Amino acid sequence: MKPFIQPPVVTPKGEQFLSVSFGDSADAERLDSWNDARSPTDMVNSRDSIEFASLAGKRWRYYAGRAENVGSIDELVLRSAKGHDELGFLLVAKLPGSNDIIGMAWCRRTWCNHLVLDFLASHPLYDKSSGYRRIGASMLLALGHITRCTKIPLIWGEATLASAGFYKAAALQENKRKVQDHFFIRGRNLANLQRDATPFVVTKQ
Numbered sequence: 031m032k033p034f035i036q037p038p039v040v041t042p043k044g045e046q047f048l049s050v051s052f053g054d055s056a057d058a059e060r061l062d063s064w065n066d067a068r069s070p071t072d073m074v075n076s077r078d079s080i081e082f083a084s085l086a087g088k089r090w091r092y093y094a095g096r097a098e099n100v101g102s103i104d105e106l107v108l109r110s111a112k113g114h115d116e117l118g119f120l121l122v123a124k125l126p127g128s129n130d131i132i133g134m135a136w137c138r139r140t141w142c143n144h145l146v147l148d149f150l151a152s153h154p155l156y157d158k159s160s161g162y163r164r165i166g167a168s169m170l171l172a173l174g175h176i177t178r179c180t181k182i183p184l185i186w187g188e189a190t191l192a193s194a195g196f197y198k199a200a201a202l203q204e205n206k207r208k209v210q211d212h213f214f215i216r217g218r219n220l221a222n223l224q225r226d227a228t229p230f231v232v233t234k235q
Contacts, residue, residue: 031052106119119138133152183216
């Protein structure tokens with residue numbers, strides 16, 4: 031799949047630009063390989079990342095089996111305009127010249143045109159101790175662009191104990207209230223996310 035946004039991330043080699051695209055069946059299968067890698071310094075996030083990747087792959091296969099998955103922004107816009115169907119999609123992030131998935135998100139467009147972020151995770155071996163940063167933030171920029179294209183007014187999701195700090199640091203909670211087991215991105219916060227994503231959107235040729 032072609033990337034639709036290429037946001038910057040910090041790597042041991044300096045700043046690079048991730049290629050974020052909609053995932054396909056091969057990508058859903060590749061997520062199972064995360065089970066073979068565990069961070070030596072962050073076992074909690076490592077465990078969650080492996081679990082989320084496995085669940086995202088299963089969700090993709092389930093939705094694909096029911097023809098309720100989408101593989102591009104254009105398809106999401108088209109199918110959303112036709113009714114109130116729930117639609118699922120997988121986003122995958124890869125470094126230049128590599129087919130390895132280092133970040134992923136599984137999302138659903140609900141019947142009332144909201145976006146549910148079920149799972150967001152970076153690969154266990156691409157964590158801060160390895161010199162990588164902003165993978166999760168880059169995935170959020172991708173969601174910001176998607177919501178702008180689809181006129182989705184709200185992103186909501188569940189935060190784990192380990193991820194609550196990430197969502198708080200991203201300044202996504204209204205008035206910067208404490209993030210507990212859920213979060214909402216809407217209004218000014220969503221507009222800021224959409225604005226921040228714009229410079230990194232891949233323009234069509």
